[in-house]
Amino acid sequence: MFSSARARVSALPDLSNSCYDAGDVSAPFGKVLIANRGEIAVRVIRACRELGIATVAVFSEADRESLHVLLADEAVPIGPAPSVESYLVIDKLIAAARATGAEAVHPGYGFLAENATFAAACQAAGLTFIGPPSAAIRAMGDKMAARRVAIKMGVPVVPGTEQPVADDAEAARVAAQVGYPVMLKAAMGGGGKGMRLVRAPGELPSSLRAARSEAGAAFGDAAVYIERYVEEPRHIEIQVLADSHGGVVYLGERECSIQRRHQKLVEESPSPFVTPEMRRRMGEAACRVASAVGYVNAGTVEFLVDRERNFYFLEMNARLQVEHPVTELVTGRDLVKDQLRIAAGDKLGFGQDDVTLTGWAIECRINAEDPFASFIPSPGRVVGLRVPGGPWVRDDTGVYAGSTIPRYYDTLMAKLIVWGPDRDAAIARMTRALGEYTVVGVQTTIPILQRIVAHPDFTAGRLSTAFMERLLPATRSEGDDRRAQVALIAAVLAAYERAGRTTPAPPPPTSSSGWRQALRPDWRGW
Numbered sequence: 001m002f003s004s005a006r007a008r009v010s011a012l013p014d015l016s017n018s019c020y021d022a023g024d025v026s027a028p029f030g031k032v033l034i035a036n037r038g039e040i041a042v043r044v045i046r047a048c049r050e051l052g053i054a055t056v057a058v059f060s061e062a063d064r065e066s067l068h069v070l071l072a073d074e075a076v077p078i079g080p081a082p083s084v085e086s087y088l089v090i091d092k093l094i095a096a097a098r099a100t101g102a103e104a105v106h107p108g109y110g111f112l113a114e115n116a117t118f119a120a121a122c123q124a125a126g127l128t129f130i131g132p133p134s135a136a137i138r139a140m141g142d143k144m145a146a147r148r149v150a151i152k153m154g155v156p157v158v159p160g161t162e163q164p165v166a167d168d169a170e171a172a173r174v175a176a177q178v179g180y181p182v183m184l185k186a187a188m189g190g191g192g193k194g195m196r197l198v199r200a201p202g203e204l205p206s207s208l209r210a211a212r213s214e215a216g217a218a219f220g221d222a223a224v225y226i227e228r229y230v231e232e233p234r235h236i237e238i239q240v241l242a243d244s245h246g247g248v249v250y251l252g253e254r255e256c257s258i259q260r261r262h263q264k265l266v267e268e269s270p271s272p273f274v275t276p277e278m279r280r281r282m283g284e285a286a287c288r289v290a291s292a293v294g295y296v297n298a299g300t301v302e303f304l305v306d307r308e309r310n311f312y313f314l315e316m317n318a319r320l321q322v323e324h325p326v327t328e329l330v331t332g333r334d335l336v337k338d339q340l341r342i343a344a345g346d347k348l349g350f351g352q353d354d355v356t357l358t359g360w361a362i363e364c365r366i367n368a369e370d371p372f373a374s375f376i377p378s379p380g381r382v383v384g385l386r387v388p389g390g391p392w393v394r395d396d397t398g399v400y401a402g403s404t405i406p407r408y409y410d411t412l413m414a415k416l417i418v419w420g421p422d423r424d425a426a427i428a429r430m431t432r433a434l435g436e437y438t439v440v441g442v443q444t445t446i447p448i449l450q451r452i453v454a455h456p457d458f459t460a461g462r463l464s465t466a467f468m469e470r471l472l473p474a475t476r477s478e479g480d481d482r483r484a485q486v487a488l489i490a491a492v493l494a495a496y497e498r499a500g501r502t503t504p505a506p507p508p509p510t511s512s513s514g515w516r517q518a519l520r521p522d523w524r525g526w
């Protein structure tokens with residue numbers, strides 16, 4: 001088997017120690033444990049299978065029959081449904097790897113993917129962590145430290161402080177200097193937690209207090225810093241790959257401006273806003289930041305981009321991201337295979353000049369949530385499922401007809417990714433594919449995704465982080481919404497307890513989304 005693979009590439013340059021995706025010469029590992037669940041575990045298993053690597057799944061009590069368990073070569077139970085008792089328990093994961101003879105661990109995203117302690121524990125147990133070195137994870141986990149790295153490397157950051165603000169007086173001085181409105185951010189934060197917008201000096205002391213207490217509760221560190229507020233920014237991120245020999249390349253950008261409450265809904269590559277010149281400057285900046293912290297493996301450098309196309313370093317994500325498939329479709333690379341080979345010590349085997357972007361890719365996140373009820377999670381049994389197909393349509397999912405979406409984890413059910421020769425073709429294809437997608441038994445975000453991709457601002461490429469607030473004008477302030485959500489969740493849990501802790505019965509087949517929409521005539525007005 002291997003000899004024929006070798007024969008196939010023998011006419012090419014020596015690729016025996018490179019990630020070049022032209023014939024899988026030899027497997028980087030014999031066996032890999034995937035410390036995750038759902039669609040990303042399935043995604044990693046697929047790459048391993050193509051490389052001839054044996055796979056070990058881990059599963060909680062809620063995931064006995066989940067797709068990743070069915071697809072892996074072996075599966076190890078790791079405890080009760082709550083992730084703090086299963087997917088987040090480092091000792092259980094390392095014990096499972098030891099017991100099965102896995103040589104390496106892929107963390108996926110979320111859970112322990114950016115936990116420096118987990119990366120270090122894997123290495124200490126003689127397991128290769130398929131991700132960056134723990135020191136690089138730690139360096140990027142501190143947002144202020146990451147900001148100082150960017151500054152040192154000549155990468156633009158939003159004007160603001162380089163150290164946490166000490167008190168109200170200093171905050172007032174700094175805010176006046178950078179100019180209102182300003183943003184307060186948690187030093188150890190990210191993803192929007194501990195963040196406060198301050199429009200006028202009078203609001204500063206109370207906002208500072210709120211940001212500090214939120215940061216302290218969420219991250220165990222109340223340090224807060226100040227940045228000038230960028231109005232209606234775009235969120236554009238650069239994918240990088242770095243090997244352990246000093247090689248680093250960027251694989252273009254992803255536009256992720258369509259978000260709701262810091263949850264991305266639609267991502268695309270390339271960005272309709274980025275010029276080739278800008279791509280090169282952002283890409284080179286991203287590579288400088290990655291190199292400066294000794295980054296190895298796949299990573300993403302996030303930027304805010306203002307209306308004048310100025311870009312500012314925001315943070316670096318030390319993991320494979322949910323939206324990585326759009327990069328795969330326009331670059332032709334398999335990022336998980338690249339991760340595996342990099343972790344095994346291979347050289348990239350290609351340079352920046354070998355990276356070309358072809359056509360356009362769009363991803364829609366299909367969440368098991370009810371977009372007609374404040375996006376409340378909609379766990380339960382997937383009674384019926386028809387997944388779209390046809391040319392250049394990819395569905396990455398962790399569910400199948402008859403499987404159950406547990407209430408314990410995030411609601412991402414599937415990622416629908418399409419490719420087209422240009423943006424209009426990709427939008428037409430996504431519209432077609434979303435129209436084919438049928439899920440019975442749980443509510444999904446499909447109807448809202450259809451509205452997004454049909455919106456004139458979206459089709460014209462007029463994207464910003466304010467897009468969803470305009471699409472959903474009923475949105476209240478974050479504080480109000482949090483209280484409403486807590487009340488809603490409490491009510492659902494109480495009903496669940498009363499019902500004897502059983503999974504809610506699925507609606508009869510006739511009451512699928514068509515029925516639901518018919519009951520809600522006002523959805524057309526969104």
Ligand code: MV4
Pocket residue numbers: 158183190191192227228229230231233234235256257259262304314315465
């Ligand atoms: C900002 C900003 C405006 N100005 N920083 C949100 C998540 C966190 N990673 C950074 N975020 C923001 N930082 C300055 N100086 C606006 C946001 C922001 C945002 C950024 C990206 C995508 C969606 C967003 C939604 C609201 C706010």
